Amino acid sequence: MDERPPSRRQPYASRVWPPRQQETTHGPDAASGDRPPPAGDLALHPTAPAAPDAAALAADALPPSARVYGTPEAPPPPKIPPGLARALVGVAVFLVVGGLIAGLGYLVLDRVRAATAPPVNAVDRLAGVTYPVPPxxxxGKVAxxxxxxxxxxHDGDAVVMARPGDAVQPSGLRQAAQELTDIYSRLLLHGDKVTVVEDGGLTVNGRTAYIRALRAEYHDVVNRPSYLRVMVLGGGEVGAVVVGLVQPDDPRLRADIDAMMRGLR
Known part of the structure; x- marks a missing residue:
């Protein structure tokens, strides 16, 4: 009967790969650790194991597949033939230059088209008038x-509106223009200081008209000066009223409003 004590199998959870280097735990040199014996004592220890070299340690660190098939290496980058590389560069340059030429041509054609396009007119059938629309x-749909x-x-900073009016005789156009200007000034301007900048009659497409314009200023620092222009058109069975408003006041937009009122027909 075997009376040796049973040995315990090492659990799988404690096994690691690659295996650790076994240490010698017995013998007279155990206290000195892994230090190799002196050169003079090699003859006295013929069975002492030789120190592992770096190549052996590196081989032990590789997985089993690497020992069979070798260490995997990254594939070399693809090489483009010189002729193909020059062709690709030429195509890229051609596309860039072609895009620039196409963009420039579109810009020029758009400018030419805008310069040669027929003028746009706003037609008010109820008021019986037509007036040009500047660039x-x-x-708009609703006044x-x-x-x-x-x-x-014009971008929310200027507006021109038209509506039917009474058939006013030429002698009553000035009074009608003054009354309407006062009404629209209180409705639209609310200025702290209002100055009359234009007041006079004119002929528009063979019809007598009268224009009165105001400039409003404000004491606060938020509101900038505004410009209001009212034209009363007579000389027909049905009159018309045209009102232009600019806020803030701008000479260029003033000129646009004048062109629309003078181009009325």
Whole structure:
């Protein structure tokens, strides 16, 4: 009967790979650790194991597949033939230059088209008038003031509106223009200081008209000066009223409003 004590199998959870280098725990040199014996004592220890070299340690650190098939290496980068590389560069340059030429041509054609395009007119059938729409202006659907039947605007800082009016005789146009200017000044300007900058009659497409314009200033630092221009058109069975408003006041937009009123027909 075997009376040797049973040995315990090492659990799988404690096994590691690669295996650790076994240490010698017995013999007369155990206290000195892994230090190799002196050169003079090699003859006295013929069975002492030789120190592992770096190549052997590196081989032990590789997985089993690497020992069979060798260490995997990254594939070399693809090489583009010189002729193909020059062709690709030429194509890229051609595309860039072609895009620039196409963009420049479109810009020139757009400018030419804008210069040769027929003028746009706003037609107000209820008021019986037609007036030109300058570049930068566009027709609106609903006027911001009741009773006006057509409107054109400029980026929210200027507006021109038209509506039917009473058939006013030429002698009464000035009074009608003054009354309407006072009404629209209180409705639209609310200025702290209002100055009359234009007041006079003119002929528009063979019809007598009268224009009165105001400039409003404000004491606060938020509101900038505003410009209001009212034209009353007579000389027909049905009159017309045209109102232009600019806020803030701008000489260029003033000129656009004057062109629209003088181009009325």
């Amino acid at each position: 930068g202006w566009h027709e 911001p003031v009741t009773a006006f039947t057509s409107v054109v605007t």
